[in-house]
Amino acid sequence: MAHDDSSGSELAAPSSGAAAGTAVERAGTAESNGGLAVITTDTFPDPGMPPHRPRVTDLDPKKARTAQRAVYTLFYLSVAGSVFALAAYMAFPIEDGDPGALRLNTVFLGLGITLALMGIGLGAVHWAKTLMADHEGIDVRHPVRGTPETRTRAVEIFDDANKESGFGRRTLIRNSLIGALVAFPLPAVILFRGLGPQFDNPASLLETTMWKAGARLTLDPSGLPIKASDVTLGSAFHIIPEGLNEMPDRLEQKAKAAVLLMRVNPADLNVSPGRETWNYDGIVAYSKICTHVGCPVALFEQQTHHLLCPCHQSTFDVNNECKVIFGPAKRALPQLPITVDGEGYLIAQSDFLEPVGPSFWERS
Template sequence: MAEVEVHREAALQRADDFENPGLPPHRKRQTDLHPEKEKRAERVVFGWFLLSALGSIIAVAAYVAVPITPGDLTTTRFNNLFLGLGIALAMLAIGIGAVHWSKQLMSDEEHVELRHSTKGSEKTRAKAVEVFTLGDKESGFTRRSLIRNSLIGALAFAPLPAVVLFRDLAPADQVPTDVFAHTMWEAGTRLCLDPTGTPIRASDVSYGSAFHVMPEGIDEAEHPLDEKALAAVLVMRLPADQLNEAPDRAGWSYDGIVAYSKICTHVGCPVALYEQQTHHLLCPCHQSTFDVKNHCKVIFGPANRPLPQLPIAVDSEGYLIAQRDFTEPIGPSYFERLHDVDEDEHILVAGTTEDRA
């Protein structure tokens, strides 16, 4: 019985062992065997990359040559059609050219690489250089200058449609930074509830509440949604003795009522969460937190400057009104922002610097 068990274990062990079959013999492609077909494949790849660059140019030309006329859906359809065809051609041609390059011209031999623990030694770094050199040799990126240069040209032209589209988002008669530097708020403009448009009396604002407001008459603006995106404001009321106001901003609030831009200074998300116990405003996108008691100074998160404050007052009928527009551009920081700050009106709050702005 013991002898039978030994033979069974030996049989099981032999059944588990097998020889490495190795890789099948490499079959050369037509481009490996015939130099003229290799040159033809190279020209085909060049043609696709050239076609990609042409598609990018077509997209830009179509966007300029087929303008959109307000109220005319036909012009909108044609603009989108030719713009989309140009961008699709640019992206598709790069993809097809890259696939054709890899299948017809790059090395297609299979390799077996044993995995070893990686260490940052000189030998490892030398091996990495060898791998990159081998990859360059197999792809022919350095050797095939026609394909390389056409690919670089196609990639250089590909972002042009996006550049033209994003640049044209701003009004043609305005500098883009001017759009963020000024809003519809001006002296005497009443603060109205969003979205009803009902004016707010100072007596309506209770302690611990937060009101989402917009300027009176915003619905009559030429582009009300754009104006609302710039002028959105949050109004809160705190006990007056809890407000730590800078001397130069003491007149910007009314009986503990303060108003701040709703647009986060990080990436422009709406700061819509108000914690009435701590008097903190929270941006739900990236958790930037602003302290309402201290001129909405940043106390947590990626935002790097306070929310702009809207100076407010009360008119003869008891309604909340703006004293003037914001004294600094609203929303995220950008390189040109300091050039648009009103040097006479803007007041730096303690704890902020122009470098952070």
């Protein structure tokens, strides 16, 4: 397509014999002609490698020794981190049912491993950037695409193999082979399934928790009971049943009974028939266990009244009985019916009326 500039001059295609050095001139002409791109087949000479810029450690032996000390110091810090991790593992053993010991073990073991990995990583990078050989080079690579002859020959080999084996025309053999390959992994699937709970109805494990009528709601992890007056508008608390900390299997019980307690404006709540008495003056309690894969739902957004699961971003609407509004979860969080006792403490009216936890369990 022809293009005329304001002066009426016509932009001509470059001649095949033009020198490479005139490409810049043509580019400038293109800018003056409204920015029309100019396509040229001219080649440019190899500019070669840029001038080598020596590092400060190449020029100053004192700087090189300083860099060397920094590198081996980082490596020794890595050794210290590994030793610290081993010492922390033995100094803070994980005792059955003791969440405090588990926290200490996790924190100090993680710090030691972090120091060990960071020391190695930073030391290796600093070594490479300051002390290893610093010379530019050219890596000549061959084309990765096969030649037309090679590609044609590959097609011929596949065609010959199909004809010689009869895979394409012996349908019974082909289909039986496909069936055998599909069925082959099934025994492994069955064996792995045997590692799971052996119950006709796995949901029965999640149908009951420690919650019962009259059980006080207590703060996690202190176990102190909480009054309705302590729950202010827009606040949220992590709750466990009264007496859970004294249970020998408290970690297993907590994995089912953990609850999030929130207070919103009662006028904002959309309550289904039969659930009118499940909240107390806008205070609602819902299972903390996500109905997707069981992660702890721990993030409450005060303005939107949304609960967020940090694992896979399932989002639940507190104003609408924690129904799912986003994410992979398919079921609302189970609600714990609550009220207050004569002293003003929040108590449960009953256990959850549906199984808590992930929805992949079969449910009757």
